[in-house]
Structures are given as structure tokens and as C-alpha cells.
Amino acid sequence: xxxxxxxxxxxxxxxxxxxxxxxxxxxxxxxxxxxxxxxxxxxxxxxxxxxxxxxxxxxxxxxxxxxxxxxxxxxxxxxxxxxxxxxxxxxxxxxxxxxxxxxxxxxxxxxxxxxxxxxxxxxxxxxxxxxxxxxxxxxxxxxxxxxxx
Amino acid sequence: xxxxxxxxxxxxxxxxxxxxxxxxxxxxxxxxxxxxxxxxxxxxxxxxxxxxxxxxxxxxxxxxxxxxxxxxxxxxxxxxxxxxxxxxxxxxxxxxxxxxxxxxxxxxxxxxxxxxxxxxxxxxxxxxxxxxxxxxxxxxxxxxxxxxxxxxxxxxxxxxxxxxxxxxxxxxxxxxxxxxxxxxxxxxxxxxxxxxxxxxxxxxxxxxxxxxxxxxxxxxxxxxxxxxxxxxxxxxxxxxxxxxxxxxxxxxxxxxxxxxxxxxxxxxxxxxxxxxxxxxxxxxxxxxxxxxxxxxxxxxxxxxxxxxxxxxxxxxxxxxxxxxxxxxxxxxxxxxxxxxxxxxxxxxxxxxxxxxxxxxxxxxxxxxxxxxxxxxxxxxxxxxxxxxxxxxxxxxxxxxxxxxxxxxxxxxxxxxxxxxxxxxxxxxxxxxxxxxxxxxxxxxxxxxxxxxxxxxxxxxxxxxxxxxxxxxxxxxxxxxxxxxxxxxxxxxxxxxxxxx
Numbered sequence: 118x119x120x121x122x123x124x125x126x127x128x129x130x131x132x133x134x135x136x137x138x139x140x141x142x143x144x145x146x147x148x149x150x151x152x153x154x155x156x157x158x159x160x161x162x163x164x165x166x167x168x169x170x171x172x173x174x175x176x177x178x179x180x181x182x183x184x185x186x187x188x189x190x191x192x193x194x195x196x197x198x199x200x201x202x203x204x205x206x207x208x209x210x211x212x213x214x215x216x217x218x219x220x221x222x223x224x225x226x227x228x229x230x231x232x233x234x235x236x237x238x239x240x241x242x243x244x245x246x247x248x249x250x251x252x253x254x255x256x257x258x259x260x261x262x263x264x265x266x
Numbered sequence: 267x268x269x270x271x272x273x274x275x276x277x278x279x280x281x282x283x284x285x286x287x288x289x290x291x292x293x294x295x296x297x298x299x300x301x302x303x304x305x306x307x308x309x310x311x312x313x314x315x316x317x318x319x320x321x322x323x324x325x326x327x328x329x330x331x332x333x334x335x336x337x338x339x340x341x342x343x344x345x346x347x348x349x350x351x352x353x354x355x356x357x358x359x360x361x362x363x364x365x366x367x368x369x370x371x372x373x374x375x376x377x378x379x380x381x382x383x384x385x386x387x388x389x390x391x392x393x394x395x396x397x398x399x400x401x402x403x404x405x406x407x408x409x410x411x412x413x414x415x416x417x418x419x420x421x422x423x424x425x426x427x428x429x430x431x432x433x434x435x436x437x438x439x440x441x442x443x444x445x446x447x448x449x450x451x452x453x454x455x456x457x458x459x460x461x462x463x464x465x466x467x468x469x470x471x472x473x474x475x476x477x478x479x480x481x482x483x484x485x486x487x488x489x490x491x492x493x494x495x496x497x498x499x500x501x502x503x504x505x506x507x508x509x510x511x512x513x514x515x516x517x518x519x520x521x522x523x524x525x526x527x528x529x530x531x532x533x534x535x536x537x538x539x540x541x542x543x544x545x546x547x548x549x550x551x552x553x554x555x556x557x558x559x560x561x562x563x564x565x566x567x568x569x570x571x572x573x574x575x576x577x578x579x580x581x582x583x584x585x586x587x588x589x590x591x592x593x594x595x596x597x598x599x600x601x602x603x604x605x606x607x608x609x610x611x612x613x614x615x616x617x618x619x620x621x622x623x624x625x626x627x628x629x630x631x632x633x634x635x636x637x638x639x640x641x642x643x644x645x646x647x648x649x650x651x652x653x654x655x656x657x658x659x660x661x662x663x664x665x666x667x668x669x670x671x672x673x674x675x676x677x678x679x680x681x682x683x684x685x686x687x688x689x690x691x692x693x694x695x696x697x698x699x700x701x702x703x704x705x706x707x708x709x710x711x712x713x714x715x716x717x718x719x720x721x722x723x724x725x726x727x728x729x730x731x732x733x734x735x736x737x738x739x740x741x742x743x744x745x746x747x748x749x750x751x752x753x754x755x756x757x758x759x760x761x762x763x764x765x766x
Contacts (some may be wrong), residue, residue: 128387169734170727171531176706180737181682182715184748185511187663195536203501205390205399205494213456215354215513218493219506219546232510232664232713235745248392249400 201246210237307469344424359488363449447487509665535566551655561643565634574669586650593642729755
């Protein structure tokens with residue numbers, strides 16, 4: 118097994134991963150942002166009291182309790198050399214819960230829109246074929262707020 | 267295959283096949299039918315006498331030859347897949363993989379061995395203690411399928427077919443034995459290995475006539491929901507799946523149903539668990555949508571309908587059904603199957619009239635009072651197929667639009683950021699098209715499945731003291747606040763209690 122831990126950021130994550138989809142683009146990062154990401158930046162603090170009860174605390178207009186975020190992950194399969202005729206991808210979260218499982222195009226980039234919480238990281242992408250001689254590539258994806266779509 | 271006396275068998279094949287038909291017909295005068303075998307696959311292995319039916323009834327070699335001939339030279343076995351849940355295995359889909367098979371035919375002329383076989387499906391799997399995957403043929407089915415139940419099958423239902431090419435006449439066989447070994451998968455890797463593992467359960471086998479074999483192949487029991495299925499005869503027509511939130515977990519959505527009035531922030535007026543799965547073709551286009559979920563708790567006295575709406579691109583056409591399952595002991599029947607109307611998009615009123623559908627004999631509420639007797643809620647599933655595949659980019663995004671219609675107020679309650687959709691509800695008439703209250707809180711929230719809803723009247727900030735810091739920090743701190751509830755303030759029920 119080949120274990121490629123977070124090498125994407127040192128090699129250059131655009132080779133393997135990026136974040137795409139709708140919304141306006143961030144020229145600096147090459148990653149998309151959208152209204153949700155903007156919300157994070159503009160949220161005003163809540164009016165704090167000593168009580169933790171929601172009924173005793175008023176929160177600002179754009180504050181959110183949302184747990185899940187939309188992440189689009191791109192995987193460029195051209196960098197994986199397998200001899201098999203089939204290419205399979207399994208994406209799971211830190212607890213092993215499967216987010217995607219199936220075949221992929223043998224060549225080229227695929228995009229996976231996922232909906233997960235920050236606690237689900239790191240994710241793992243397993244890329245394998247139908248041949249035992251083709252080793253499974255595992256790519257670890259750590260949390261990056263800029264992946265939020 | 268090992269070729270013993272290969273030259274002889276060809277000489278006899280054509281004549282003996284014809285002869286066996288005559289012998290069989292004259293001897294029995296009975297219509298050939300599928301027959302359940304006595305011996306089974308147990309704990310992953312089977313040593314099966316193909317001349318012995320259940321009840322110790324003999325199967326004549328002539329009958330076996332007739333079956334082989336009718337199936338174009340294959341012995342076709344039906345397999346009743348009977349597995350304990352593991353990975354994403356469930357009643358609707360279960361599977362095993364075959365590691366090896368040896369069919370041994372003994373005749374006066376010699377012994378013939380066959381190791382080639384095929385099934386309808388295969389998957390790339392890692393054997394136990396290894397992490398390298400390769401193709402193995404798989405057998406997929408579901409619990410209680412009623413696919414073929416002929417008199418020779420004694421009521422057992424069969425799921426998948428196993429075909430073994432045999433190129434000799436079996437009518438003169440002295441013995442025909444099948445040794446079969448299921449693959450012990452590396453379950454530590456999760457699915458697909460966990461799904462295709464074998465348990466101690468018995469896999470029944472039957473010799474099939476051609477029409478039953480064809481019927482089972484057409485039914486393809488459990489295949490649509492199984493992971494990483496490659497069709498043996500159509501490997502290019504693969505299906506991938508993207509799961510929201512994950513293959514083995516659910517969203518938990520909780521509501522405050524007093525909209526637009528302030529609620530008590532226990533977010534338990536209705537609690538529903540659900541997940542959604544997109545099936546994708548080779549171009550990563552969505553070809554089908556499925557979903558399943560459970561009624562978990564009802565802490566409000568208002569009557570509701572719970573909807574799940576997944577917006578489809580304009581012009582999309584789709585068709586399918588949804589099933590509503592009543593828990594054991596319910597007086598409302600065990601199962602309802604309803605067609606899904608997608609003429610105005612995918613918006614299914616799944617749990618209707620929740621006060622009557624989900625009522626506790628001892629309480630106004632259901633499962634929200636501390637130490638109250640708990641009851642199980644209904645569950646649902648639905649599947650729709652899109653007439654034309656839709657790009658994943660063009661699809662509605664998770665968590666979609668799980669919303670509540672409240673009969674008592676004629677208001678609909680959606681997640682923050684969604685808009686009302688019912689033309690006759692009071693939302694639009696009253697100009698109430700957003701779903702946050704005067705303090706800035708939403709009326710509906712989606713949580714991970716390990717969130718335990720607060721007990722009745724317990725403010726979620728009391729039940730989860732770290733929640734306020736999570737909000738104050740713009741969701742940067744205490745991101746696992748929902749795992750640190752005050753035990754006396756939250757429901758004791760976990761997934762194993764509501765996911766029946």
C-alpha cells in the first residue's frame with residue numbers, strides 16, 4: 118500500500134485537490150468561496166451573558182449554528198498509475214464512514230461534492246483497481262477552511 | 267477444469283443429452299422444477315451433494331443432466347443470501363463473495379473437476395490480512411425476497427444465481443459434489459469488504475430450472491443498494507454512489523414548531539433521521555436518488571406533515587415509489603407503497619399527521635419525556651430514477667430541504683436559508699419567508715447522528731453548555747459540542763434504539 122499523507126500541499130494541491138463548484142472565485146487561492154464562507158467572516162459575536170441558554174442569548178443576524186458544510190474535492194486520477202482496467206475510489210471520513218464509493222473515470226479529474234462536519238476530518242481517498250498487483254493509493258485530506266463551498 | 271478422458275466425453279455428449287431427455291421424461295412424467303438442496307453453505311464453506319434434495323430426497327443424475335441441458339450446459343444454482351448486518355448490509359441488501367469453487371463429477375469413466383464459475387456480479391475486494399484488492403464474484407440478495415418459491419423450494423426464497431459450466435453428460439454420474447469457499451474479507455477496511463464478508467448464517471442452495479434462473483437474474487435482488495457492484499455481463503454500466511451524510515449514518519433534523527413565535531429551544535418538537543444517496547453513472551451524472559430515515563421523537567403537540575424536498579433541475583422527469591414501514595406492533599399496517607409524483611419536483615410528504623402516526627400510549631409526546639416509555643417510530647425509504655441523467659453540479663445540495671408543515675398554524679418550517687414552497691400556507695400571505703426567530707435562532711437545525719435531542723422543555727444551551735461558545739466563536743471553537751451533552755438534559759436514546 119502506498120500511503121500519501123498530505124503530500125498534496127507540498128507538491129502543490131492543485132495537482133490533486135482543489136475546491137470548485139459554484140460561487141465566486143478566490144483569485145488568490147484558486148478555490149471557490151460563496152455566501153456561506155462570507156458568513157463566517159462577517160458574523161458578529163453574540164450578546165453574551167453568563168447563561169448558556171439560547172433563550173438568554175441573542176445572536177447576530179448572520180450567526181449560524183450550522184454543523185455541516187459543503188466541500189468539493191477534486192481528484193486528478195492522471196497521477197495514479199494502475200495497470201487494471203477498472204479504477205475504484207472510496208472516500209471515507211475519520212471514523213471510516215463512507216462518503217463515496219464507486220468506479221471513476223480511468224483518467225482525468227473528478228469532483229466530489231461532500232457534506233460533512235469539521236469533526237469528520239481527516240478524510241481518506243482510497244484509489245484501487247481490480248488487480249492485486251495495483252497497490253491501493255491512500256490520500257489523506259486534512260481540514261482546510263478554504264475547501265468550504 | 268481438469269480434463270480426464272476428454273476425448274470420450276465429446277463422443278457421448280450429443281447422444282447422451284438427447285437420451286437423458288427421453289429417459290427423464292419417461293421415468294418421471296413430471297414437469298421439471300427448481301429443487302432446494304439438503305446441504306448448505308455454513309460459516310463460509312459448503313460441501314454440497316447435488317444429488318440430494320432437502321428431506322433426503324434423491325435427485326437422479328438424469329434430472330441433473332436435464333437441468334444442465336436446459337441451462338445451455340451450465341449447472342445453475344440459486345443462492346439464498348442470508349447474512350447478518352455488517353458494514354452497510356441490511357435487510358434490503360446483503361452479500362458474500364466466492365473465493366473458490368470445485369465441482370467434482372464421478373462417473374464410471376473417470377472423475378471430472380470444474381473450477382470455472384460465474385455470478386451476475388463481482389467486486390474488487392481485499393482478502394483478510396491483505397490490503398490488495400482484486401475481483402471476486404459476489405452473490406447479492408435481500409432478506410425475505412419472494413423471488414421464486416416453487417414447491418421444490420419449501421418456501422425458501424432465493425436471490426442470486428451461480429453458474430458452473432459443465433461439458434459432460436451427467437446422466438450417468440455416480441456422484442456430483444460441490445465444494446465452495448466464500449471469501450473471508452478484510453473487514454477492517456470497512457466497505458466494500460465489510461459488506462461482502464460472510465457470517466455464520468446458512469446460505470441455502472437450489473438447483474434451478476432455466477426460467478427461475480432467468481427470473482432471479484432479472485430481479486437482481488439487493489443489487490441496487492449494494493456497494494461497488496460490477497455487473498459481470500456489463501462492466502461498463504457501473505454505478506457509483508455519493509452518500510449524504512455517509513453510507514452508514516444519518517442527518518438528525520430537529521424542529522421548533524411554534525413558528526413564527528419563539529420556541530423553547532429544545533429542538534425536539536419533531537426529530538427525524540434521514541440520509542440521501544445519489545447513484546452516478548460513469549460520467550458522474552446522477553441517475554437515481556434514494557433516501558431512508560426514521561421518526562425519532564415528537565416533543566410538540568401540534569400536528570405536522572414531514573416533507574423531504576430535493577429540487578430537480580427544471581424539466582427533469584423522474585419516477586419511483588416510497589415505502590412507509592410501521593414499527594412492529596403498530597396498528598397501522600406493516601408497509602405502504604406509494605408512487606412518487608414528480609410533476610412539480612421531488613417533494614414527498616413522508617410522515618403525515620405525526621400526532622396520530624407517532625403517538626405514545628402514555629404521553630402527549632413521543633420519546634421526549636425523561637424516563638417515559640419509549641416507542642419506535644415509522645421508517646421510510648424511497649427510490650426514484652431520473653429519466654435523463656443530471657450533472658452532479660446541477661443537483662440540489664445536501665442537506666436538501668427537510669421541512670415541516672404544521673396543521674395547527676398553517677405554516678411551513680424550513681431550514682435557515684430555504685424558502686416556503688406551499689402556495690396555500692400562511693408563510694407567503696403573512697410575509698414570513700425566512701426561518702429565524704427574533705433572537706436570531708433558526709426553527710430547524712440539522713445535526714450529526716450522534717446528537718442526542720434535549721429532553722422536553724430543556725433549552726439546548728442547557729443541554730449542551732458548549733454550544734454558546736461554538737456560536738460565539740463563529741463555529742471555530744467547541745466544534746464537537748454536540749458530543750458533550752449534560753446527561754440529565756438529553757435523550758438517552760442512541761441510533762441503535764431508533765434505527766430498527
